[in-house]
Amino acid sequence: MPSGSRVLAGVLILAWAVVYLVTQVLVTPSLGVGTTLLAGVLLTTVLTLGYPSALRGPRAARTLSRQPGADGSGSGSGRTIAAAGRSMPLRSGLTPDAARRTAQLLRPLLGGDAVAITDRERVLAFVGPGADHHHDADEPRSGPGARAIARARTVVVRGRGSLGCPEPQCPLHSAVVAPLAIGARVVGTLQVYRVHEDPPPRDLVGGLAGILSLHLELAEADRERNLAADAKLDALRAQINPHFLFNVLNTIASKARTDPEQARQLLLRLSDFFRYAVRQDGHFAEFAQEYFFVRTYLSLEQARYGDRLRVRYDIDPQVLTAHVPVLTIQPLVENAVKHGLADKVAGGTVRLKARVDPLTRTTSIEVADDGVGIPADILARITSGEFGESRAGPRPPGGLEAGVDGAAGAAAEGGVGLRNISQRLETLFKERYALQVNSTVGKGTVVELRIPLR
Incomplete structure (x- = not known):
């Protein structure tokens, strides 16, 4: 058993002993067994969640307050994924302005050099290297974006030739493209690019696309509710x-x-x-x-x-x-x-x-x-x-x-x-x-x- 787990196990045993003494020995009359069990379970939950043991992995993995930069080193963005989710502009719908603000917000969090958000027909926002020729309002490139929409699955691309960009001087070399969906209907994509051959983390991009999709579903529900009220x-x-x-x-x-x-x-x-x-x-x-x-x-x-x-x-x-x-x-x-x-x-x-x-x-x-x-x-x-x-x-x-x-x-x-x-x-x-x-x-x-x- 790893040393971290042994320490946590010892702390939990001590906590249960304290709960037993307080509820069954020191208190007169003693409290019920149910009360003792409830107090023990609550204390165990608090200690387990608050302790960076081997059972849960290192504490830094939870905060995601640092994301690797283009060179693989950590870049302290000062923002967490959870904090970004709470203020996600796409909560107002998939519009060019909301897409631009979302791309700017997510770029330092996703470990990519450039971030784009599209609907099914055009690029709504593009932030980062390549923005000089990946213009807003362009039709989505026929390569990974079209595949992600057609398959409703995340697409990973390595190599500039696979990006579908006709610009020979394009600095981008890899990408992860994840679909944005409202229910079972794909409405756009989240595209994260890098200037070297190592693409961004697929799971991270897919997870953020899931969060964006949830915000889009909420925006759709708000719109339908407002229409009904109207x-x-x-x-x-x-x-x-x-x-x-x-x-x-x-x-x-x-x-x-x-x-x-x-x-x-x-x-x-x-x-x-x-x-x-x-x-x-x-x-x-x-x-x-x-x-x-x-x-x-x-x-x-x-x-x-x-x-x-x-x-x-x-x-x-x-x-x-x-x-x-x-x-x-x-x-x-x-x-x-x-x-x-x-x-x-x-x-x-x-x-x-x-x-x-x-x-x-x-x-x-x-x-x-x-x-x-x-x-x-x-x-x-x-x-x-x-x-x-x-x-x-x-x-x-x-x-x-x-x-x-x-x-x-x-x-x-x-x-x-x-x-x-x-x-x-x-x-x-x-x-x-x-x-x-x-x-x-x-x-x-x-x-x-x-x-x-x-």
Whole structure:
């Protein structure tokens, strides 16, 4: 047994003896056997990982903080592969700018003289000797790059004639070319060159190509998630009820005869409403902007319903600067008006409450009404996930959808928008949000939304 392993074995035996004395002898009453075993295993793991024994190889092999240069000597780059992976520019996608910054970052780490990154059709970046004729935007050389893409395997090349470069004065003599893939689809290559016949380490280049491929997969997932969120947002914009527009215009027309100034103010508010809904950029906005949007909507509805619609706001000033998904609160408020209060002869009150919890780092929003409520069977279908449930837990009042009889059936169009909200929240926050609905027939409905504080 090597001396390093003997020392480590002795240290582990001593550690277990200490654990036994502490947990079984010195402590009264003694701890359970499970506790002793757990403490021993944890201590063994820490000692083994922290000790450069023969079982794990020399400690320097882990850090990779030095990579051989062109002459085979170590060149202290001061950077590790792990550190480079955390800041890899390709996380934003396979673009020329990201490729150039990645090639510059990887060149001192890969033990090569020149580094190139390509997609399937062109060279995106080339850094190092040979850059004068290996131009960015050139088509990939027909040699090793094409073979790596076709075979989806790493290719090692020795000898300048095998590189496929037509330039007779090219200083490069060897290369390792590894494919970059998203899943099973090869999307480009990582090419590492040297100016002598000894190529770079194949495993190192292949491992880095694997890391780059993972970043490209994450970038693709981000892009698809953003596209899905964009589609849901567009669907919500399209969901703005044309009946709401017609009803407001009818209200304005009637006010024009009795109160021209109020009619003018309503037209301005209607313009503000649609300008915000259509032109809002991005997926997030300050709560203050969404709050203004909701107040604009409710002022238009109050002009229509008069004293039958009452509104109460309970807004924590701290929440005004928090960022929330756009077009999320207004559909909840619209549901409260249309499906909670519109069919109630005496009308009722809509309450909007918003809070920030700095301890849990969450923003909570509550929309409540004292309207007709949701029948128990429909509410059960909502909480059971029958209306578009995709994960455990209560979902939005999607029960106000097609297929429900009576007054609830008239809420089908609202349910589509609410389901889009739910799906968009899941796209934006994964499991880090909650959207719940509670309702009692004749007493009203409460919708609670909790999202991470931004």
